[in-house]
Amino acid sequence: MRLAPLAGAGIVVAVGLRAARSRRQRALHPLGRSMSGELHVWGCVEPTGSDLLDHPARHAVTVRVSKGAGTRGSRPDVRGIAIRVPGAARPTDLLLSTVGPGRWGRHVPMPRRTFDAVYGSIAPYRADRRLHLAAGPDPEGTPVGDDIEQVGRHPADLLLHVIQSGKVQTFGRLHLGELLPASTDAELAFDPIRNTSPDLRPTGLLHGVRALAYRLSQRWRGATPAADNPTAVEETASGQRLR
Template identity: 55%
Template sequence: MRMLAAAVIVALGVRVARSRHRRFLHPDGRSFAGMLEIWGAGEPLGADLLDRPGRHEVIVRISKGAGTRGTRGDIRGVAIRVGEVDLLLSSTGTNAVTKRLPVPRRSFDTVYGSITPYRSATRKLYLEAVPDPDGRPLGRDLESLPAGSSLLLRASDRTVGRVTLGEELSAAANEALAFDPVRNATPDLHPTGTIHGTRAFAYRLSQRWRGATPADPNPRAVARTNAHR
């Protein structure tokens, strides 16, 4: 047991050292310009982004959490930047229990969830991105992600829109991206809960560690998330 614990500590130390100039989590990814089309849920959800039909230019990063090679299993990730809002989703299970847990997948055509809830002006919401049955699939390999592929955006089991990948960003632009769903959020659509509260510190620490420019401090947004409201 002690040898195993020591091995884990060493492995984490190596990972931290190697992350000096790259992301500690989701180190391998590709970023795209894209389009988010919102058509709404048919009833108000209390968030302007989700309720108001329209088209928004977005940046989308598709990634692997541990950076495994090829099509090996990994926590797959989708990060969406739309205006001043960052949405970070991870591959999850599909039943009532596992859809709130990160689950390794061998394909990018899977279900992605926010894991913990968001809060709108009127209710608690869980966000998801799911395969688009009418769109082009993302496939299994990070290196062959096709432009033009798409995912459906859902809020608490209601499909509200579609995000479509466009032109790929340069490697430099991809590395410079620094997502922060806690600080880059709006009062009517923001993450809440203890997990997100602890991430608020971790995001800035990891981004400064790898030399990226973090989001503005926005202490009000951090306090809002920590307050669970």
């Protein structure tokens, strides 16, 4: 059952439709709120081979919470969370969308009525082995909320997970802090393909399509795209490490 290619085709269609409607808006997830945050990683009990996922640390991050089609208020939409983790050479951008339940459902973007839902990377990442990233409500934290216009008015929390060989490991907590200015939100240009690290690389057709889609979207709206990273793009497309 090959669901990721269908999702990849959907991204390309979405970019085209949004671009036809507006020159200066995001083609993907146009309606969102950006905020400061903290990623508290306590690490995976069974190591994945990724420094970010395995080693306990606290990272000051930038987070964008958004709606895929740009519906207003609490109307159903594919909701997204983008996390930018600073790095010495370049940041690591992690992008998650609300997904369906179960093994196959996590490959399918799914509209939800709340931001306190289950998110997934849709397609896999590669560390020592293939894995998926996921996020979901924190039972001990503050809910994010339902209405996009209200998001960011209070701190909120989500738990982050790794799914590997069918096993789920909770490796950290994402705390959403203060709302950032609208001008900062407009300038942010996430790129999960180029802004990555050698030990946690997105892989597969969907991510390969994203490499093109995000570039087109950012150039179209006049944002400064991520610095070129041809090795990351090639590794994503091939699914193999080149070094």
